[in-house]
Amino acid sequence: xxxxxxxxxPKSEAARGVAEEVxxxxxxxxxxxxxxxxxxxxxxxxxxxxxxxxxGGDGTVLRAARAVIPHPVALLGVNLGRVGFLTEITPPELFxxxxxxxxxxxxxxxxxxxxxxxxxxxxxxREHFHALNDVVVGRAAIGxxxxxxVRTDDTLIGSYRAxxxxxxxxxxxxxYSLSVGGPILHPESREILxxxxxxxxxxxxxxxxxxxxxxxxxxxxxxxxxxSVDGEPDLDLAGGDIVRVRTSQHVAxxxxxxxxGDFFLRVGRRLNWLNE
Numbered sequence: 226x227x228x229x230x231x232x233x234x235p236k237s238e239a240a241r242g243v244a245e246e247v248x249x250x251x252x253x254x255x256x257x258x259x260x261x262x263x264x265x266x267x268x269x270x271x272x273x274x275x276x277x278x279x280x281g282g283d284g285t286v287l288r289a290a291r292a293v294i295p296h297p298v299a300l301l302g303v304n305l306g307r308v309g310f311l312t313e314i315t316p317p318e319l320f321x322x323x324x325x326x327x328x329x330x331x332x333x334x335x336x337x338x339x340x341x342x343x344x345x346x347x348x349x350x351r352e353h354f355h356a357l358n359d360v361v362v363g364r365a366a367i368g369x370x371x372x373x374x375v376r377t378d379d380t381l382i383g384s385y386r387a388x389x390x391x392x393x394x395x396x397x398x399x400x401y402s403l404s405v406g407g408p409i410l411h412p413e414s415r416e417i418l419x420x421x422x423x424x425x426x427x428x429x430x431x432x433x434x435x436x437x438x439x440x441x442x443x444x445x446x447x448x449x450x451x452x453s454v455d456g457e458p459d460l461d462l463a464g465g466d467i468v469r470v471r472t473s474q475h476v477a478x479x480x481x482x483x484x485x486g487d488f489f490l491r492v493g494r495r496l497n498w499l500n501e
Contacts, residue, residue, distance in 0.1 A: 226327045228257040230274045230298070232289055234281035235262040240305045243316045244280040247303075250320070254327050263288050271296040276326070276480060278319070282306015283400075287455045290338070290357040290477040299333055301326070301480040310399045310495060313482060322482065331480045337394050337415045337436075340473040341454060345466050354454040357477050358397035360470050362442045362462065363389030363422065365449040370425055372445035377419075377438050387424035389450070392417060392440050392470045396477070399492060407431040412488055415472065440470040 229251050233244035244260060251258045259270050263285045271277070271293040279289045279302045286302040293300075302312030303319050314322070322330070341360045343350045354360075364371045375383045375390060393402045395410035398418050403409060406429055407420040415436035421429055434440065443466070444450050450462040462468070481487070493499040 226256055226275050226329060228259075228274045229327070230270060230277040231258060231260045232263045232265075232277060232279050232281075232285065233260075234285045234305070235264050237281060237305060240280040240285070243303060243305065243319075244278075247278055247280070247319065247323070250323055251327065254324065256327055263292075266292065271298050274298050276301060278303060279312075280305060280316075283309065283311045284456065286311040287357050291355055291455065294355055294475045297478060299478045299480040310491065311396070311479075313480070326480070326482070331482045334413060334479040334481045334485075336396050336412055336477045336479065338473040338475050338477055339392065339394055339417065339470050340475075341452070341468060341470045343452065343460065343462070343466055343468055345463070352460060354458075355473050355475060356397070356455045357394065358400045358455045359391050359393035359402065360468070361389055361391050361401065361422075361453040362444070362468050363451050363453065365451050365461070370423075371448050371450045373448070373450070374443050374445070375419060376441045376443070377434055382419070382432060383421065383427075385421050385424045385427060387427075388422040390442055391420045391422060392442070393420065394418070399495075402431065405429060408433070409492060417470070417472070437472055442468045442470070 231244045231247050233240040248260045276299045277289055279286045304312035304315055339356050341354050370386045372386045391402045395412050395414040398410040402420045405422050417434045417438050420431040444462050444464050446464040448464045452460040452462055
């Protein structure tokens, strides 16, 4: 391990404290490192970083995954949040195993990301975003649904009046999509998941699309909507706008210290499926 980055949620004193202690121990081990808030731009530091330790919750890890693009940096999430689907270990476990981690322990788990672009008036807007969890096209105001159509590879698969639609990766299948009844995909799956949110007079069934599919969500005329990417940023959408979502050329790499089956243990514990 040549260089380690440590990032933390800036509004969590606990996360900052853990990050500072990690930095102290990494320095004592003689490994080059840097320490920064998760809200800082990490791309400039990521070019020669081998591992980024993220102290916080799933949001901290999501931000880190986008920040290190296009560099092949491994991410290790330390859970100081509420849910922790993306985090691997707790602070005590990290301190106990840090020497082995710096020596190269663990395996790399590769996760698909998606990329979105918006077409307005036949022209592509400049904003391109990458997401590890999901892209959401949702209503612009409380109490108002939005009318939209969903196509994949030029084939119409749904026309909805709903609160919105979620286009998710396998990673995002345990996030917003799960909360509205979507299925859970294995984290290294490359399929794309489309889930409508509270559709009016229509079943809220998810559709699992093959890897590499292009998804287009078009807002009906005289409608307004919001585009959200991994929960941020929000982009105002107008009638006629088309949001295109496809598999990104970039992936997220996670350092995992346990076997692949640990994913199911984490999910079972988070969802109270296990009697332990």
